[in-house]
Amino acid sequence: MNDRPIPAVEDASREHDGHAPHSQFALLRERRFAPFFWTQFLGAMNDNVFKIGFTSLVTYQAARFSGVDPKTVAFLISAIFIAPFVLFSATSGQVADKYDKATLMRWVKTFEIAVMLIGATGFWLHSVMLLYACTFLMGVHSTVFGPVKYAYLPQKLRADELVGGNGLVEMGTFVAILVGTILGGVAAGLGATDTAAAGVALNGVAQNGGAPAGAVWLGGICITVALVGRVASTFVPPCAPSQPGLAINWNPFSETWRNLRLARGNRTVFLSLLGISWLWFVGATFLASFFNFAKDVLSADPDVVTVLLAMFSLGIGIGSLLCERLSRRRIEIGLVPLGSIGMSVFGIDLFFASHAVPAASHLLTVGEFLRVGEHWRVLADLFLLAMFGGFYSVPLYALIQSRSEPSHRARIIAANNILNSFFMIVSALMAMALSKAGVGIPGIFLTTALLNIVVAGYIYALVPEFLLRFLAWVLVRTVYRIKLLNVGRIPSEGPAVLVCNHVSYVDAIVIMAESPRPIRFVMDYRIFRHPLFGWVFRHAKAIPIAPAHEDPAMLDAAYDACAAALAEGDLVCIFPEGKLTRTGDINPFRHGVTEILRRSPVAVVPMALRGLWGSMFSREADSEQPQDRRRGLTSRLTLVVGEPFAPGEATLDGLQAAVAALRGTRR
Known part of the structure; x- marks a missing residue:
């Protein structure tokens, strides 16, 4: 037997210094990860503080914002925010491959401060046009940051840390969405004359009619969060560009097509991109329905939407964190079929749980809602559906990062953002079409869960590696x-x-x-x-x-x-x-x-x-x-x-x- 190890073979189950691998939470104490984590966390939170606060004010204080239709403003704000992902993702992917990613993060966070100054001015002046402009620019901010974020991780984390790092980022993103939603709703509600109407909305569906004090608080919170995010980005360590000699194509349309062709070069990676985009389709369908689901199906007031979102966010967070333990620090794509199975099972059960909910004579408060036993089945379904969504998404993100060529990894992530945006638009169109056809919210949930079975089966038939790893x-x-x-x-x-x-x-x-x-x-x-x-x-x-x-x-x-x-x-x-x-x-x-x-x-x-x-x-x-x-x-x-x-x-x-x-x- 040969006693000499091959130098190229490294024991990935050990740290580089020979110590046993640590918990994924230990990354939050390391400079290569912690400043990056808080930078992206604060950015995601600020997006939601602004969007929820803006939507709340213009929905319930439409008289202060001329030319606004309260019934359609939520869809318009979401569309404006998503538009930059479609237009500029390809360009942002090139930028992320060409320049130092830490420097780009600092540029983006400085840009965020300027954008939030515009937003605060819009809140102060009740100028809907300034607020629409701020919404678009925040979309640009997120569009540029996305490829930087997911291309940064595989450069700074070892292979045995990639799943844990992605799990922390996914968990942090949904916690940031939850915190941002609550802050945006509370800030918009400050000074409201009708506090009984106060509540929290999802994806731009409003809460209460905010008084001018709410607008002031919203602007102040958004600027403060942007400043703290900029400080956090200062501590992100340098991250060398993947392709410094890249000549940037500034034509977003031709570059978008080129990025999609680039992504198709690796069949497994491309189908993983489609798999993640499908998750955004499912998630957008459920999340966008929460407000109407709470009001029309659960007979609950808007505050209950926060409870629904909290359960969903908690499920995603726990599922994302569990991925490292279930996969033993490896990229375990066998978890992807497990995730898709759970999403369909609990999506279907949510349909039946919704029909078991007793009727109410008035809109229930959070306390009244939680005292009804049938509602806990609804919350459990949402939690478990989201948890299995975490099992589904984290390995796919890690797989894309590990199997994409480092020289154009950021552009692959940009292609993912393009596909995500397209799938989210299609999900909105499907939900609108089903609603006009008389299908209720539970029916939309059931349709989505059944479609998930079809799409998952199709993907696993094309790439049996997912199913084989699941069986193993x-x-x-x-x-x-x-x-x-x-x-x-x-x-x-x-x-x-x-x-x-x-x-x-x-x-x-x-x-x-x-x-x-x-x-x-x-x-x-x-x-x-x-x-x-x-x-x-x-x-x-x-x-x-x-x-x-x-x-x-x-x-x-x-x-x-x-x-x-x-x-x-x-x-x-x-x-x-x-x-x-x-x-x-x-x-x-x-x-x-x-x-x-x-x-x-x-x-x-x-x-x-x-x-x-x-x-x-x-x-x-x-x-x-x-x-x-x-x-x-x-x-x-x-x-x-x-x-x-x-x-x-x-x-x-x-x-x-x-x-x-x-x-x-x-x-």
Whole structure:
């Protein structure tokens, strides 16, 4: 066994200084993350303070703002805010790739102060045109900041921190939306003559009629938050440009089309972008319906909208934070199908829960609302729907960041913003069309949940990797309880051959679930005839292999496929025994692995599975060893990874000895 590790292979389960990995919350104490987090948090909060406050004032104090239709102002404000995402996302993606991202954050936050001065003036003068201009400029602010934000993370976080960092950002964004919504509603309500009408709205649906004091408070809060955000951005460390020599195309239309084509270059990334945009479609549909849902379905006053939004935000936040624990600090795209399943299940249940709500003779206050048991089912559905939305979104964002080329990562994020905006517009049009057709809010929720099933099925059919990782993730967390030893020795990039003992029919699925990267498995051609495992391994792009005496052509094709996969920088895993063990002991290794290495001299990583022998998916034990059978619903097992062999140093005997030593005495 080779005692020297390959320098390029790093144990991702450890810190660079050799200490154990810390909690994702520890990032909030580090300069590379904390100033960035608070900068983006305050920006998201300010967006909502302004939009909610503006909408509240112009809806209930329309007489002070000439030329405003209170019935349509909410939709108009949302449209004005979204417009810059459609127009300028492509340009902002180029800017984020060309310049230092920390410097860009400071520019954007300085711009925000100027914009909020315009907004404060609009509030003071009751000038709707100034406030519309401020809304548009805040949209520009968010459009420019988006690509900077998501391109900054993969440059400053390690691979094992990316999921946790994204989870914190997603959680922070929704908490910021909630805090901003409450602050905007309270500030607009200060000095109101009819305090009974006070409340909080969502996506620009208003609360109460604010007095001039409300306008003054709104302007002051927006300017203060912008100033604090600018101070926070000062502490963001430098972040080198990804492509400093990029020549910016200032034509937003041609560049938008170019960005979308760029995103389509990586099929998995592009479909992940569509998946995130679909989440915005679902989220926008639910969030935009909250006010009417509270009033017309729940018979509740506007204050209850805050409760609904709080449950939704709490769900997203907890789901986002749980992703790191559920994925073991890796980008676990198996959580995406789990998320989509939960979103549909609880979206559908929300439809039935809405019909179980008892009628009320008046609009319920928050206290009255919470005293009705049926309402808690509604709140639980909203919380769980949002929590599964967190499971869905965080891995997709991390996947896009990790698999996009660093040189144009920000432009990929810009393409995501373009698609998000388009999907949000379509969601609004769908909701309006269904409403005009007489479909109520619960019916809109049901339609969206059912559409989510269709869209998810379509995406997983196009990219089976999502579904395969989900099946593998479920297997190793239900049927098996797995312990990992030195899994960070699997290379995080570049080609390598993995060799492992062959104990059960699900060896490959277990390894697939615990690998930080996709793996091309070399499998006996007969397993492809199995109705379940055949489907799994065909879609996992496994390589069928046959003995030379049975099908020499298939054998040669398998070696060619392995060479091609390694040439593309993939991981290839082979079980050199060539067949499942019938005793739990390791069978003699065959020469297939040495033939692969002869054609492609790459690093070889020995691995061993312990504890799978005797589980429900292993072969029947020989009659002489019945004591080895440990059938049951769950089994404890261990995946242990050994020191890599350098190219050219791996011999058949050496590899078998290494795997046997890793397995030890436990089968």
